[in-house]
Amino acid sequence: MKPVKVGICGLGTVGGGTFNVLTNNAKDIARRAGRDIIIEQVAMRHPNPAVEIGSVKTTEDVADVISNPDIDIVVELIGGYTVAKDVVMGAIENGKHVVTANKALIAVYGSEIFAAAEAKGVSVMYEAAVAGGIPIIKAIREGLAANHINWLAGIINGTGNFILTEMRDKGRDFADVLAEAQALGYAEADPTFDVEGIDAAHKLTILASIAYGIPLQFEHCYTEGISKVAPEDVEYAEELGYRIKHLGISSRTEKGIDLRVHPTLIPEHRPIAKVDGVLNAVTVNGDAVGDTLYVGAGAGAGPTASAVVADIIDLARTLEAPASASVNHLAFDSESIDNLRVLPIEQVETAYYLRIQVQDRTGVLASIATTLSEHDINIEALIQKEPRMENDLAQIIILTHKVEEARMNAAIEAVESLDSTHGKITRIRVEHLD
Numbered sequence: 126m127k128p129v130k131v132g133i134c135g136l137g138t139v140g141g142g143t144f145n146v147l148t149n150n151a152k153d154i155a156r157r158a159g160r161d162i163i164i165e166q167v168a169m170r171h172p173n174p175a176v177e178i179g180s181v182k183t184t185e186d187v188a189d190v191i192s193n194p195d196i197d198i199v200v201e202l203i204g205g206y207t208v209a210k211d212v213v214m215g216a217i218e219n220g221k222h223v224v225t226a227n228k229a230l231i232a233v234y235g236s237e238i239f240a241a242a243e244a245k246g247v248s249v250m251y252e253a254a255v256a257g258g259i260p261i262i263k264a265i266r267e268g269l270a271a272n273h274i275n276w277l278a279g280i281i282n283g284t285g286n287f288i289l290t291e292m293r294d295k296g297r298d299f300a301d302v303l304a305e306a307q308a309l310g311y312a313e314a315d316p317t318f319d320v321e322g323i324d325a326a327h328k329l330t331i332l333a334s335i336a337y338g339i340p341l342q343f344e345h346c347y348t349e350g351i352s353k354v355a356p357e358d359v360e361y362a363e364e365l366g367y368r369i370k371h372l373g374i375s376s377r378t379e380k381g382i383d384l385r386v387h388p389t390l391i392p393e394h395r396p397i398a399k400v401d402g403v404l405n406a407v408t409v410n411g412d413a414v415g416d417t418l419y420v421g422a423g424a425g426a427g428p429t430a431s432a433v434v435a436d437i438i439d440l441a442r443t444l445e446a447p448a449s450a451s452v453n454h455l456a457f458d459s460e461s462i463d464n465l466r467v468l469p470i471e472q473v474e475t476a477y478y479l480r481i482q483v484q485d486r487t488g489v490l491a492s493i494a495t496t497l498s499e500h501d502i503n504i505e506a507l508i509q510k511e512p513r514m515e516n517d518l519a520q521i522i523i524l525t526h527k528v529e530e531a532r533m534n535a536a537i538e539a540v541e542s543l544d545s546t547h548g549k550i551t552r553i554r555v556e557h558l559d
């Protein structure tokens with residue numbers, strides 16, 4: 126079979142990794158694809174010291190790649206919504222298949238992009254966009270295709286997990302660890318996407334869509350980052366037998382779809398609680414298969430390139446096949462996408478960890494317990510910490526049973542207004558993942 130020719134746009138962390146994997150593993154890749162895969166051209170702004178470009182043609186203008194008649198597959202590894210979108214839409218317009226690692230683009234503009242691709246009879250592949258090297262898109266879209274998927278939850282931002290792990294294990298400073306994650310090529314161009322949960326929300330939006338056959342609804346994803354996780358909460362959570370992880374969580378309930386990203390206490394015996402550093406993990410529950418768990422590197426040049434190149438190989442294998450033979454972009458036939466409602470966070474039910482600062486005097490505990498009980502909130506565990514700081518305030522840490530968020534909001538407001546409590550209550554949602 127004739128070789129397949131690839132054009133790479135962007136030669137940064139992932140572009141460089143993709144170039145190197147395609148080059149270094151060319152023999153194995155050809156054996157798998159049944160044909161050679163050749164890098165025909167690279168659009169780049171700066172040389173990448175990790176890459177020996179050799180005799181591959183380069184250009185500074187992505188338009189050269191998109192319009193190159195020899196190129197079958199355009200690989201978009203620039204990032205963002207502007208040039209990247211032009212590259213993807215331009216490649217589709219020119220009848221080329223696309224591979225991208227750009228979750229922001231897929232989460233926000235995926236519907237438009239997939240519609241354009243379907244009209245042209247080409248595919249847009251995005252395995253690298255979610256959980257880096259873990260083949261989670263393939264697992265859900267193809268491997269679990271027999272199932273009615275009930276829920277999924279995952280650590281889906283490598284930078285965030287790396288920061289939380291280093292803070293917990295080594296007591297390192299947040300800003301220091303973030304700088305290291307950036308130097309290692311894990312972080313987004315704008316790292317607030319990592320630390321404020323936006324990147325995880327992009328990924329969760331994609332996962333929920335292919336799990337349930339619903340439209341991409343990034344705008345409805347509840348998003349909270351890790352920037353406010355305090356070292357003392359990490360410590361108290363551990364004392365209660367939990368770890369704090371930044372999770373993306375989605376489940377189907379009778380009321381609608383739950384779609385949320387936030388710091389979460391999970392029991393320390395859950396396998397996902399032990400997934401540390403830049404590793405990601407996704408657990409998916411299907412009605413036939415039960416619980417499944419996928420773990421691997423969520424960011425970095427090699428792991429992300431592994432996913433990009435797997436997509437290129439898939440396309441290379443089926444290049445001459447009719448478009449109807451390809452897996453649907455969002456796993457389900459585009460005619461049968463269900464417009465299920467995403468629940469507002471106020472209607473979501475979870476258990477809670479609460480840390481309340483109180484005056485260290487008798488009766489305080491009783492008044493808090495009474496206020497919670499007036500809101501129908503049951504306490505599962507409670508610890509009290511003596512004052513540590515100059516302000517002479519003690520801390521009460523409470524784990525509650527499940528309660529609707531709106532009711533918890535009302536209870537928190539009532540507890541905060543008690544004379545004996547001080548300042549804002551820290552609240553972190555708790556999930557048992559069963």
Ligand SMILES: NC(=O)c1ccc[n+]([C@@H]2O[C@H](COP(=O)([O-])OP(=O)(O)OC[C@H]3O[C@@H](n4cnc5c(N)ncnc54)[C@H](O)[C@@H]3O)[C@@H](O)[C@H]2O)c1
Nearest residue numbers: 135136137138139168169170202203204226227424425429
């Ligand atoms: N880094 C990771 O671990 C990782 C993992 C999964 C997905 N991603 C996604 O992959 C994409 C790329 O991320 P990255 O970490 O490699 O970023 P990066 O900043 O390292 O690389 C982007 C490259 O694009 C180049 N570029 C910018 N504008 C260009 C233009 N007009 N023409 C040609 N080149 C241009 C930049 O010079 C840079 O080298 C993003 O969408 C990101 O979200 C990254």
Ligand SMILES: N[C@@H](CCO)C(=O)O
Nearest residue numbers: 282283284312313424
């Ligand atoms: N910045 C992302 C890259 C992988 O998508 C992360 O840290 O997970």
Ligand code: NA
Nearest residue numbers: 252255257259
């Ligand atoms: Na992946």
